[in-house]
Amino acid sequence: MLSRRWLKKQWRILQCRIRRRLFCSATVIAVTGSCGKTSTTHFLGKILSAEHSCRIGISDNGQEAMLENLRRLNRSHRFVLQETGVNGPGSLNEIVPILRPHIGIVTSIGQDHYRNFRTLEATAAEKGILIESLPDSGVAVLNADDPYVIAMASRTKARILTYGLSDRADVRATDIRSTWPERLSLTVTYQGTSIRIETGLFGTLLSNSVLAAVSGALAAGIGLKQCAAALKSVETFSRRMAIHSTSRRVWYILDTVKAPYWSIGKVLALMADVDAPRKTVVIGSFSDAPGSDSDKYRCLARDALNIADRVLFVGRKAIHINKMLTAETHGRLFAMESLQEAAKLLADDVVADEVVLIKSGNLEHAERLYFSQDNLLRCWKPSCRFRSSCEYCTESGLSG
Numbered sequence: 001m002l003s004r005r006w007l008k009k010q011w012r013i014l015q016c017r018i019r020r021r022l023f024c025s026a027t028v029i030a031v032t033g034s035c036g037k038t039s040t041t042h043f044l045g046k047i048l049s050a051e052h053s054c055r056i057g058i059s060d061n062g063q064e065a066m067l068e069n070l071r072r073l074n075r076s077h078r079f080v081l082q083e084t085g086v087n088g089p090g091s092l093n094e095i096v097p098i099l100r101p102h103i104g105i106v107t108s109i110g111q112d113h114y115r116n117f118r119t120l121e122a123t124a125a126e127k128g129i130l131i132e133s134l135p136d137s138g139v140a141v142l143n144a145d146d147p148y149v150i151a152m153a154s155r156t157k158a159r160i161l162t163y164g165l166s167d168r169a170d171v172r173a174t175d176i177r178s179t180w181p182e183r184l185s186l187t188v189t190y191q192g193t194s195i196r197i198e199t200g201l202f203g204t205l206l207s208n209s210v211l212a213a214v215s216g217a218l219a220a221g222i223g224l225k226q227c228a229a230a231l232k233s234v235e236t237f238s239r240r241m242a243i244h245s246t247s248r249r250v251w252y253i254l255d256t257v258k259a260p261y262w263s264i265g266k267v268l269a270l271m272a273d274v275d276a277p278r279k280t281v282v283i284g285s286f287s288d289a290p291g292s293d294s295d296k297y298r299c300l301a302r303d304a305l306n307i308a309d310r311v312l313f314v315g316r317k318a319i320h321i322n323k324m325l326t327a328e329t330h331g332r333l334f335a336m337e338s339l340q341e342a343a344k345l346l347a348d349d350v351v352a353d354e355v356v357l358i359k360s361g362n363l364e365h366a367e368r369l370y371f372s373q374d375n376l377l378r379c380w381k382p383s384c385r386f387r388s389s390c391e392y393c394t395e396s397g398l399s400g
Contacts, residue, residue, distance in 0.1 A: 025075075026078060026080050027080070028082070029081045029082070030105070031082070031107070032107070034107070034109050035107065035263060036208055036209045037107050038240060038257075039236060039237055040107055041058045041213075042058060042240075043210055043231060044105075045081055046230050046231060047217040048079045048222070051226065054077065055073050055077045055081070058083050059237070059387070067098070082101075084099070092127070092133075096130055100133075101134065102137070103220060104134050105212055106140075106143060106149045107143060107208065108208070109123050109127060109148035110262055111123075111262040123148075124148040124149070127152075128152045131153075131156045138156075140152065140153065140159070140161070141163065141216050142163075143162070143208070144163060144168055145164035145169075146164075161219050163212060163215040164211070171189070171211060171218060177204075178201070178203050178273065179275060180274040181276075183200050183202070184203065186211070188211065188224060188227075188228075193224055197227070199231055200233040201234070202253050203241060203253075205241070205266055205270055210231065213227075241255050250353075251353070251356065252358065253358065254358050255358065255360075256360045256366045257362050258361055259284065259285065261286045261287065264300060264359055268281065268300075268304055268307055269307070271307045272307050276355040278310070279309050279354065280309065280310040280311075280312070280354060281307070281359070282312045282314060282356065282357065283300060283314070284361060284364045285363075285364060297317065301324055301333060305332060305333060308357075311333050312336060312345070313334065313336070314339055314360070315337070315360075316337060318335040318337060319337075321333065322335055338382065343369050362387070363383045363385065365381075365389075367390055367391075371391060371398055375398055376397060377398070378396060378397035379395045379397070
């Protein structure tokens, strides 16, 4: 017997298929990848929305979110921009037949999905379904610096537009700068024309997402000048390398949505280019890491201590670094079971203009370390499935 829930979902899918065909004049752009897809979608949305009506689906990137985005589509929309994620093999096969994108963007292939796919090849096979779905008249926007992504060019007859640092890339970034407190800027070159893009972002790591967004805009017929104007002083999406400051002039960089182990080293490396009186790194739990957690935590601790003045590990797995808490690391390395304990240390020992980088997964909501510095926080749950930042949660006491 068919369940009411299943029937309701099929009815929603049918509605969206009809709506997608009725409003087929809108250009549909889909973004996927192991990391960088939310930031790419965010930046591309800024560019598209500057002069056009754009329906944007971001952050919540499964089938249900896509259906909701399409349900709100109307004739005024010039573009539909949808971030697409995967939960396991076959996920994109449930999305792309309904979405029917004209332009597909793949940002990267990494180990974020280790539990579901185990290998990079399996992850690439799934992400490449988006590129296979493109019509011959479409455009595949591919990262030229990622061998797993650029290999997807063979899976489509659509036009290929590549981006990256490589000399082979169609859209190329050069002269990338971001030495704190300087914000990210880069020169983008396409078909012999170059333009300087000056953002409000922290670190060079986001340059890949900026470049992917510009390439997606170029594929949609928007020029470099319009891209640069739309991205002038742009800020990042919530909790993705987001820059905040406290009343005591402490800068916080919040990267608290996800923390796959393979990506943490790249984030830590950004602190090497920070010019500040003190640099603090806070690390929560990480994910998608085969093998021993204890070895990985200690490796991260050693790497972080080489870059930062203070390193805090927070959460129940912080005990993995206990053997490293010696006289030599005293005052520099800390293991704390709770966020409250870490928040107190950060509040009690402040240096003006210091930079505090917080890297953790979503369930911990480690952005509370920043919000608690100037606000009375009511919620200190060790784990929470609220998908947005704590400032939007009624339980936190921050939402007004």
